[in-house]
Amino acid sequence: MNGQTSIPDRLRAWLAPYVYFSNNWISLVGVVLVTSAAVLWLFMLPAAFGQESENPYLNIITVMALPATFFAGLILVPVGQLLRLRRERRAGRYPGRLPTLDLASPHLRRLLLFLIVTTVANLMIGGQLTYRSVHYMESVQFCGTTCHTVMKPEHTSYQNSPHSRVECVQCHIGPGASWAVRSKIDGIRQVWAVLVGDYSRPIPVPVKDLRPARETCEQCHWPQKFAYNKLRIIDKFADDEANTRSRTVLLMRLGGGTSGPHAHSGIHGAHLGPGVSIRYGHADTARQQIPRILYTNSNTGRSVEYIAADANRDAVRRLPTREMDCMDCHNRPTHAFDLPERAVDRALAEGLISMSLPFVKKQAVEILKQAYASEAEASAKIPAALDMYYRTGQPAVYARNAATVKQAGETLAAIWKRNVFPEMKVTWGTYPNNIGHTDFTGCFRCHDEKNVSVADQSVKMTQDCNTCHSLLAMEEPSPKILSELGIEEALPTEAAPVSDGAK
Ligand code: HEC
Ligand code: HEC
Ligand code: HEC
Ligand code: HEC
Ligand code: HEC
Structure with a gap:
């Protein structure tokens, strides 16, 4: 009998202080927290193994509040014990005589069993909660909607x-x-x-x-893949009564790849080709003013320093520099915000706003550019303003096209809501897009003939119109190149309505 009880005896001796010191209110609160979190967790278990709920607030409870409660409880138990231990020591009561634990007592055995089972369960629950929280914090929903107002512009543009x-x-x-x-x-x-x-x-x-873009973007867009030209067709609509469409056709000289004729040519090849490194000095934190560029190519040994002709060389050389990567051009690959003209052009091209409404391009842009204090105000006032314009200014058009006007008004409100976020002070043009050069400085931050080689002033950063793209057509009503390619899309076929002549 004696030999058999030695292990439980030791366990008993070891457990005695644990049980004794647990008897304090902090540890007890801890126990209550752990148990309630565990019970709640049991209830939520079926949901936990499924998808995240649609409701971000419910998710915050299950993936943040629940684990927080659980672990806070787990921490409180030993904290309470330690505090009690310290108190007893101070009072000189430790090591006092601890109440002996009698293993023969079924009471204590049950307690022991309970402790073992709960510890194992706690480890499992804790592990699952942690895994789930970490996983959730990486989800689009967490990033995009938890801090609802803050991330709204990015989450909306992303979608x-x-x-x-x-x-x-x-x-x-x-x-x-x-x-x-x-x-x-x-x-x-x-x-x-x-x-x-x-x-x-x-x-x-x-x-x-x-993180450097080349480590993220290249997970999906690998540079070997870049060797080609890309056709871009840009539709624009004029401010006139007929909203006349014109089309620009560009053949983007993308180039690129790791070897072959395009590796160092074209847009991707020139900046990302094998051995190429481009650093630049920027005069503002937004990196919009670039008066110094350093080009090196370790494969050919060529290296050039470009400095703006009107800049103070020494001052410019002290500017902070940055290694150029994808994001210096693609800074809006996903959070792309439109300017009013562009957004309306696209809606017209997609038929969301009907070309048949006289002066709709001009009106739409004017209405979008007004200030609206909130989303609610914009949703109400934008469609109302367009409605008013046709109702009072062009009653004959309005009589025949009331539904078309309504749809155009709703499209405009939707455009506004995708691009303007008063609560975050984001409005038209807040975030410049660095691809191109017509809406923002973009490529011309560096490709500005002011930026000349220090060694040879006749070498300039190119602004030649056919280096980056072939200009196949520029704002033509129906470019010949498109019909040659067989991709000339007909203009919308609805009969143009008779205008009242109102301006
Ligand atoms: C395709 C890659 C990509 C994805 C996916 C992406 N972002 Fe971004 N994000 C960027 C880039 C690039 C920038 C701009 C960096 C710069 O200009 O310095 C950016 C900038 C931001 C900014 C700064 C403000 C701004 O508009 O520039 C926030 C906030 C942001 N992202 C949040 C998010 C959230 C939330 C999500 C998911 C809903 C997300 N991003 C998904 C690439 C991405
Ligand atoms: C997880 C994969 C993934 C990552 C990471 C990623 N992309 Fe993409 N990207 C895509 C997919 C998918 C498309 C859509 C392809 C399509 O529509 O044909 C795309 C499309 C694009 C396009 C073409 C857009 C257009 O209008 O046609 C550009 C430019 C682009 N990505 C740039 C970037 C940049 C810059 C980064 C890094 C900040 C990045 N991507 C990171 C998957 C990714
Ligand atoms: C010098 C500026 C610049 C740099 C740097 C750059 N790109 Fe581009 N990229 C462009 C331009 C310009 C286009 C053509 C855009 C257009 O007209 O649609 C483009 C197009 C693309 C496309 C779309 C191709 C398609 O088929 O539509 C992808 C994807 C892309 N780039 C990814 C990247 C990645 C990834 C990097 C970094 C490794 C990168 N780019 C670096 C300027 C750049
Ligand atoms: C940070 C500065 C910088 C920006 C921004 C920049 N480039 Fe460049 N680009 C360079 C440098 C440097 C060279 C190489 C000049 C040389 O060879 O001496 C270059 C060369 C090129 C070339 C090859 C020129 C040739 O003569 O063959 C093309 C094409 C090009 N860039 C397109 C673009 C496009 C398109 C954009 C905008 C989307 C852009 N670049 C933005 C720095 C820049
Ligand atoms: C450094 C490269 C580069 C040079 C030089 C350049 N462009 Fe561009 N251009 C671009 C890029 C990039 C775009 C954007 C394409 C897109 O929207 O995807 C663009 C777009 C355009 C567009 C369409 C604008 C729109 O409304 O969307 C026109 C027109 C244009 N360029 C004309 C010119 C003319 C004219 C010149 C000569 C003065 C020129 N470009 C020189 C890179 C260049």
Whole structure:
């Protein structure tokens, strides 16, 4: 009998202080927290293994509040024990005589069994909760909707982008543990900033310490794949009564690839080709003013320093520099915001706004450019303004096209809601898009003939119109090239309505 009880005896001796010191209110609160979180978790278990709920607030409870309660409880138990231990020591009562635990007592055995079972269960629950929280924090829903107001502009533009099926973390964090840890630490600071309302409106760009684009974008877009030309057709509609359409046709000289004739030519090849490195000095934090560019190609040994002709060389050389990557051109691959003219042009091209409404392009842009204090105000006032214009200005048109006017008004309101976010101070043009040169400086930040080689002033950054694209047609009503290619789309066929002649 004696030999058999030695292990339980030792266990008993070891457990005695644990049970004794647990008898304090902090540990008891801890036990209550752990048990209630565990019970709640049991109830939510079926949902936990399924998809995240549609409701972000429910998700915040299950993936953040629940684990927080659970682990807070787990921590409180030993904290209470330690505090009690300290108190007893101070009072000189420790090591006092601990009440002996009698293993023969079925009471104690049950307690022991209970402790073992709960510990195992706690480990399982804790593990699952942690896994689920970490997983949830990487979801589009968490990134895009938890801090509802803050992320609204980015989440909205994202949903309307070619990347709407790519998770936020794929671009913002990328693969591997070190950036994940960095971003989690930064994320805690950001959640805190949102909770206390201490964040900038709009969120400033460029995003600080964003992972180098080549490690994120190239997960999906590998450079070997870039060797080709790309046809771009841009539709525009004029301010006249007929909303006359014109079309620009560009053959984008993309080039690129890792070897072969295009590796160093074209847009991708010139900046990303094998051995190429481009660094630039920027005079503003938004990287919109670039008075210094350093080009090196380790394969050919060529290296050039370009400095703006009117700049002070020494001052410019002290500017912070950055290694050029995808995001210096593609800074809006997913959070692309439109300007009013572009958005209306696209809606007209897609038939969401009918070409048959006289002066609709001009009116639509004017209405969009007005200030509206909130989404609710815009949803009401924008369709009303267009309705008013046709109702009072062009009653004959209105009589025949009331439904078309209504649809155009709703489309306009939707455009506004995708691009303007008063609560984040985001409005038309807040975030410049660096692809191109017509709406923002874009490529011409560097490709400005002012930027000349220091060694040979006659070598300039090119602005030649056919280097980056072949201009196949420029704002022509029906470009010959499109009919040659057999892709000339007919203009909308509805009979043009008779205008009342109102301006
Ligand atoms: C295809 C890659 C990609 C995806 C997917 C993506 N982002 Fe971005 N994000 C970017 C780039 C690039 C920038 C701009 C960086 C810069 O200009 O410095 C950016 C910028 C931002 C900014 C700064 C403000 C701004 O508009 O520039 C926020 C906030 C942001 N993203 C949140 C999100 C959220 C939330 C999601 C998911 C709903 C998401 N992003 C998905 C690439 C991405
Ligand atoms: C997880 C994969 C993934 C990542 C990461 C990713 N993309 Fe994409 N990207 C896509 C997919 C899918 C498309 C859509 C292709 C299509 O529509 O044909 C796309 C489309 C694009 C397009 C063409 C858009 C258009 O209007 O046709 C560009 C430009 C682009 N991505 C740039 C980037 C940049 C820059 C990054 C890094 C910031 C990036 N992508 C990161 C998957 C990804
Ligand atoms: C010098 C500026 C520049 C840099 C740097 C750059 N791109 Fe591009 N990229 C462009 C332009 C311009 C286009 C053509 C856009 C258009 O007209 O639709 C383009 C097109 C693309 C497309 C769309 C191709 C298609 O078939 O539609 C993808 C994808 C892309 N780039 C990915 C990348 C990735 C990934 C990187 C970084 C490794 C990168 N780009 C670096 C300027 C750049
Ligand atoms: C950060 C500065 C910078 C920006 C921004 C930039 N480039 Fe460049 N680009 C360069 C440098 C440097 C060269 C190489 C110049 C040389 O060879 O000396 C170059 C060369 C080129 C070439 C090859 C020129 C030739 O003569 O063959 C093309 C095409 C090109 N860029 C297109 C673009 C396009 C399109 C954009 C905008 C989407 C753009 N670049 C934006 C720095 C820039
Ligand atoms: C450094 C490269 C580069 C040079 C040089 C350049 N462009 Fe462009 N251009 C672009 C890019 C990139 C776009 C954007 C294509 C897109 O929207 O995807 C563009 C777009 C355009 C567009 C369409 C604008 C629109 O409304 O969307 C026109 C027109 C145009 N360029 C004309 C010119 C003319 C004229 C010149 C000569 C003065 C010129 N470009 C020089 C890179 C260049």
